[in-house]
Each structure stands twice: as C-alpha cells, then as structure tokens.
Amino acid sequence: MMQKKNRAFLKWAGGKYSLVEHINARLPQANKLIEPFVGAGSVFLNTSFKRYLLNDINPDLINLYNLLKAQPDAVIHDTQRFFTPEYNREAMYYDLREEFNQTSDPYYRAILFVYLNRHGYNGLCRYSLGGRFNVPFGRYKKPYFPAEEMIVFAEKAQRATFTCLPFEKVFSRARKGNVIYCDPPYAPISKTAAFTSYAAHSFGIDAQTRLARLAVRTSAKRHIPVLISNHDIPVIRELYQGADFTNLSVKRSISQKGATRKPVPEVLAYFAPRTSPVKPDLSVIAGNK
Structure with missing residues (x-):
C-alpha cells in the first residue's frame, strides 16, 4: 500500500479518495490497470501498477490530462494566474465560463477547466445538451490552487495513456495480464437522484446493462478480471449476478439538507477471471479466425 494518500487535483462528484483502500484490497496484481471511467483519478493516483490506460468520455478532462x-x-504556471481575488468574482466567473464555451483552443480550455472546477458550485462538472458548461458560480472565500496535486498527477501520468472513447472500446483494448476497474455514473437510488449529464451523455439502465454484460464476458471468456463500483441497490445486484460482492457504506451527500445526509450503501463487484481449463479455439491456432 502506498504510504501517503494522494488527492486528485480536481473536485469530483463521486470521487473515490475515501474508498481507495477498499478498492486496492480487491484489485489483483496485474501489469496494467485500465479505467474506462477515470474521473478525477483517485484510484490511479493511489495504486502502483506499472502502466495505466485511463479513459473518460469527457473530452475536456482528457485534453487537460x-x-x-x-x-x-506551463499548465500549472498559466492556471495559477486565475487563482487570485480578481478572478474570484461572480461577473468574472461567468465571463470566463462563456470564454470556455466559445473557445476551441485546447490549451486555453484546459486551463479554464481547472479554474471552473475550483470556482464553480460544489466542483460539479455539468454540460447542457448543447455541450455548454453550465455550472453556476460557487462563492468560495478563497479557492484552493492544487499546484502540488497537479505535479504529482503529471509525474505519475508518464506511466499512463489517456483516451476519450466509449467504455466498450476501452474493454476491447484490454489484454490478459491487465485488470479493469470501472467507476461508472451510478445507478440512481431514486428517480429524482439521477445525475447523468456529466458529459452531455446520459448513462441509463441500458448502459448499466451493457457494462455488466461486458464485465461478465471479459472475465469469463477473456480471463481479464473486472472490478466495478456502484450503488448497492436491487437492480445492480441483479445485473452483477455471479460477481463477488464487497459491501461499503459511504458518507456522501445525496441530500442538500446536511442533517439528512446518511451513509449510502455501495458495492464493489469483482468478476474473477475464469480459471477452469478452456478448450483451445482451433480456428485461431489455424490462423483463420
């Protein structure tokens, strides 16, 4: 286990910083960790694999990484300039949010993405259906500039490849000897709790079902272990049938009223690679697959 826990430099809804010990305990040894839903990267930052394939459907996030x-x-220096009282004003925030939505310059978008993440409400990352970032101003006294965390991320990123692909394509890049950890947008606990507009793509029950089937197939047929985290609710238990479950209780705000914030039950579902001998596929051996 790593001695010092590393925090992600971005604020992130559903970040896994508080759960990395539990996740680490379930991840088997492998030469590469593949994350189809990397988010802010807490698992990446607190594991010690030789190589990483880190993916997210959000192009702004992958561009920044x-x-x-x-x-x-250069990125740290140029981002830091936006962390002064002058830029921590509502009118300035909305001006810069509009600049972010107007520009297609990758470098400027990356810098503004960090600024918006740290100055926006609750560190949310949300886009309209038209792809416009639309998180309101956060009203923080003095937003923290994560220079040290960015340095740590950049150093470790030398071992990583970043992609912006649908999760199915990331699974297809996995090879024997790799392990896949999935932290998808969670299935909603209630109908009103759905938060899926994170990258102008929703992640509904169809996507949850496709992911579960892919995990089963990848572990059983390709002998690649898959670990998935999600809410511990009946539909998820049903989708992940046959997995080895670890129950977790996570303090997370699902209510705006502080007094009613209760721990939310979550689950880690581990799909072990099938170890029973499999008959060789003679067509592959003959070279006519």
Whole structure:
C-alpha cells in the first residue's frame, strides 16, 4: 500500500479518495490497470501498477490530462494566474465560463477547466445538451490552487495513456495480464437522484446493462478480471449476478439538507477471471479466425 494518500487535483462528484483502500484490497496484481471511467483519478493516483490506460468520455478532462502530462510546468504556471481575488468574482466567473464555451483552443480550455472546477458550485462538472458548461458560480472565500496535486498527477501520468472513447472500446483494448476497474455514473437510488449529464451523455439502465454484460464476458471468456463500483441497490445486484460482492457504506451527500445526509450503501463487484481449463479455439491456432 502506498504510504501517503494522494488527492486528485480536481473536485469530483463521486470521487473515490475515501474508498481507495477498499478498492486496492480487491484489485489483483496485474501489469496494467485500465479505467474506462477515470474521473478525477483517485484510484490511479493511489495504486502502483506499472502502466495505466485511463479513459473518460469527457473530452475536456482528457485534453487537460494530456496537456498536463506533456507540459506540466506551463499548465500549472498559466492556471495559477486565475487563482487570485480578481478572478474570484461572480461577473468574472461567468465571463470566463462563456470564454470556455466559445473557445476551441485546447490549451486555453484546459486551463479554464481547472479554474471552473475550483470556482464553480460544489466542483460539479455539468454540460447542457448543447455541450455548454453550465455550472453556476460557487462563492468560495478563497479557492484552493492544487499546484502540488497537479505535479504529482503529471509525474505519475508518464506511466499512463489517456483516451476519450466509449467504455466498450476501452474493454476491447484490454489484454490478459491487465485488470479493469470501472467507476461508472451510478445507478440512481431514486428517480429524482439521477445525475447523468456529466458529459452531455446520459448513462441509463441500458448502459448499466451493457457494462455488466461486458464485465461478465471479459472475465469469463477473456480471463481479464473486472472490478466495478456502484450503488448497492436491487437492480445492480441483479445485473452483477455471479460477481463477488464487497459491501461499503459511504458518507456522501445525496441530500442538500446536511442533517439528512446518511451513509449510502455501495458495492464493489469483482468478476474473477475464469480459471477452469478452456478448450483451445482451433480456428485461431489455424490462423483463420
């Protein structure tokens, strides 16, 4: 286990910082960790695999990670300029949010993405159906600039490849000897709790079902272990039949009233690679697959 826990440099709904010990305990040894839903990267930052394939459907996030990996000093220096009282004003925030929505310059978008993440309400990442970032101003006294966390991320990113693909394509890149950890947008506890507009794509029950089937197939037929986290609710238990479950209780705000914030039951579902001998596929051996 790593001695010091590393925090992600972005604020992130559903971030896994508080659960990395539990996740680490369930991840088997492997030469590469693949994360189809990397988010802010807490699992990546607190594991010690030789290589990583880190994916997210949000192109702004992956663009930022690639630029931070390639030119950390410049990105950190240029982002820090936006963390002064002058920029922590409502009118300025909305001006910069509009600039972010108007520009297609990857470097400027990356810098503004960090600014909006730290100055926006609750560190949310939300887009309209038209793809416009629409999180309101956060009203923080002095937003924290995560220079140290960005340096740690950039150093570790040298071991990682970042992609922006649908999760199915990421699964297809996995090979024997790898392990896959999935932290998808969670199935809603209630109909009103659905929060799926994170990257202008929803992740409904169809997507949850496709992911579960892919996990079963990948572990059983391709002998690649898959670990998935999600809410511990009946529909998820049903979808993940046959997995080995670890129950977790997570303190997370699902209510705006602080007094009614209760621990939310979550589950880690581990799909072990099938170890029973499999008959060789003679067509593959003959080279006519």
